[in-house]
Amino acid sequence: SLQQLSRVGVLVCAGEDGSRRRSRCSYDPGEIPSAHPNRPPPCREPAGSIHPDRVYLITDPAGTLCHRSLNPPRGSVEKPQCEINPFLPQPSTLKWASPLTDSASSPIYLQADWFSTALQGLNGQLAVSTITRAPTATKEHRVVLSVTTTTVSVQSRLGGPVLLDCGLWADPSSPLSGSGFAVEWRYQFRGDGRLVLAYDGKTDRLADVQEEGATLDYEGLHQRGNASLILREAKVRHSGLYICTVYLPYLVAQVTMELQVVEPPSLSIHPSPLPLAVPGQSFTVQCEASGFAPLALELSWEFKGTDGKSRPLGSGSLTGHRQAWDGTYSQSTRLELDSAELDLGRGGEVTCVAVHLGGTRRASVTLNVIGFSSPSIEDSMAMVGVALVLYGLIKFVSWTVTSSGSDEAGQREKKDK
Numbered sequence: 001s002l003q004q005l006s007r008v009g010v011l012v013c014a015g016e017d018g019s020r021r022r023s024r025c026s027y028d029p030g031e032i033p034s035a036h037p038n039r040p041p042p043c044r045e046p047a048g049s050i051h052p053d054r055v056y057l058i059t060d061p062a063g064t065l066c067h068r069s070l071n072p073p074r075g076s077v078e079k080p081q082c083e084i085n086p087f088l089p090q091p092s093t094l095k096w097a098s099p100l101t102d103s104a105s106s107p108i109y110l111q112a113d114w115f116s117t118a119l120q121g122l123n124g125q126l127a128v129s130t131i132t133r134a135p136t137a138t139k140e141h142r143v144v145l146s147v148t149t150t151t152v153s154v155q156s157r158l159g160g161p162v163l164l165d166c167g168l169w170a171d172p173s174s175p176l177s178g179s180g181f182a183v184e185w186r187y188q189f190r191g192d193g194r195l196v197l198a199y200d201g202k203t204d205r206l207a208d209v210q211e212e213g214a215t216l217d218y219e220g221l222h223q224r225g226n227a228s229l230i231l232r233e234a235k236v237r238h239s240g241l242y243i244c245t246v247y248l249p250y251l252v253a254q255v256t257m258e259l260q261v262v263e264p265p266s267l268s269i270h271p272s273p274l275p276l277a278v279p280g281q282s283f284t285v286q287c288e289a290s291g292f293a294p295l296a297l298e299l300s301w302e303f304k305g306t307d308g309k310s311r312p313l314g315s316g317s318l319t320g321h322r323q324a325w326d327g328t329y330s331q332s333t334r335l336e337l338d339s340a341e342l343d344l345g346r347g348g349e350v351t352c353v354a355v356h357l358g359g360t361r362r363a364s365v366t367l368n369v370i371g372f373s374s375p376s377i378e379d380s381m382a383m384v385g386v387a388l389v390l391y392g393l394i395k396f397v398s399w400t401v402t403s404s405g406s407d408e409a410g411q412r413e414k415k416d417k
């Protein structure tokens with residue numbers, strides 16, 4: 001609650017080596033955190049007025065809290081974000097975490113001041129969640145459990161492997177460490193949550209896997225506290241929030257990260273090539289964008305004349321989105337081209353442009369307009385050229401037909417096609 005938050009003032013982070021850095025994670029007295037529950041309010045430069053009672057010294061033997069992204073130079077405009085709350089240690093009732101409290105840990109150890117702190121470093125470099133402990137009524141906190149991620153926001157192409165980073169660290173000098181831990185990965189998208197996998201450290205095995213192709217690196221987990229989630233093959237439905245929760249007996253901490261599977265569209269234009277056009281003739285060009293995710297796409301047309309100038313032709317008439325079996329989307333646009341009305345001159349290049357999070361894609365077709373109305377020299381020459389080609393073609397066709405004598409066979413073949 002807000003009252004509890006305002007208990008906490010400045011965090012001073014200290015590495016094991018005694019080096020101290022003043023972290024800018026503080027709340028001004030009376031400051032009200034934003035209404036958005038998932039986003040802690042921005043940290044403020046400690047106002048000079050902060051009462052010494054609200055300054056806590058936190059020793060972090062792992063040094064995570066002293067990361068530079070949490071400790072920007074004094075006066076930086078951008079601030080890390082943080083939220084500090086009192087924490088109440090209690091046994092977990094979760095299936096894969098409850099065995100952790102079977103063996104009696106020192107309950108006296110639990111009688112202390114506990115804080116839970118969530119921090120977000122600059123530029124999404126790092127998110128940390130810690131549980132700290134201070135002997136009752138002292139302000140000398142020590143990190144007992146910290147969970148970190150360096151992949152706060154991840155973009156992945158479709159089909160590739162994905163690594164969602166989650167590291168855990170437990171103070172080896174704490175009686176709560178050494179008797180096992182549990183890890184749970186959950187997925188959330190638009191209020192819809194589900195378990196991805198759960199690891200029971202007591203039995204050292206996966207307690208549950210709900211997502212095919214999701215796995216952990218066991219060796220890394222035991223040796224380095226590397227609880228990263230590996231998804232073998234990114235699918236569109238994997239986009240969303242992932243929560244890595246780590247349980248120690250009586251303690252829990254979690255970090256959240258976002259995965260977005262991004263795939264740019266493939267474009268195809270029909271018909272291609274475009275038929276030769278005469279002024280006044282109108283025809284339709286269609287552009288299909290397919291295989292893209294997420295949904296947001298901007299389709300438009302451009303025309304580049306023989307003079308080299310480009311101009312927009314609008315978005316054409318767009319169809320609705322369709323979703324394919326793999327979750328990717330497709331959308332089309334149809335453009336009515338009236339060669340006279342649009343003043344397309346002698347032609348040029350018609351380009352379909354798709355602007356997407358995964359990148360901008362373009363596909364072009366050449367438009368040839370033969371100007372009968374006011375033929376220029378080039379037009380006349382082009383027409384002569386076309387006539388010559390046609391003449392040659394007719395000659396050639398009649399020659400092959402007569403020489404090979406396969407007239408009938410040829411026609412049958414055409415019909416078959």
Ligand SMILES: *[C@@H]1O[C@H](CO)[C@@H](O)[C@H](O)[C@H]1NC(C)=O
Binds near residue numbers: 217220226
């Ligand atoms: C954690 O494990 C994964 C998979 O083996 C690896 O790619 C990643 O680099 C590891 N992270 C750290 C911080 O060691």
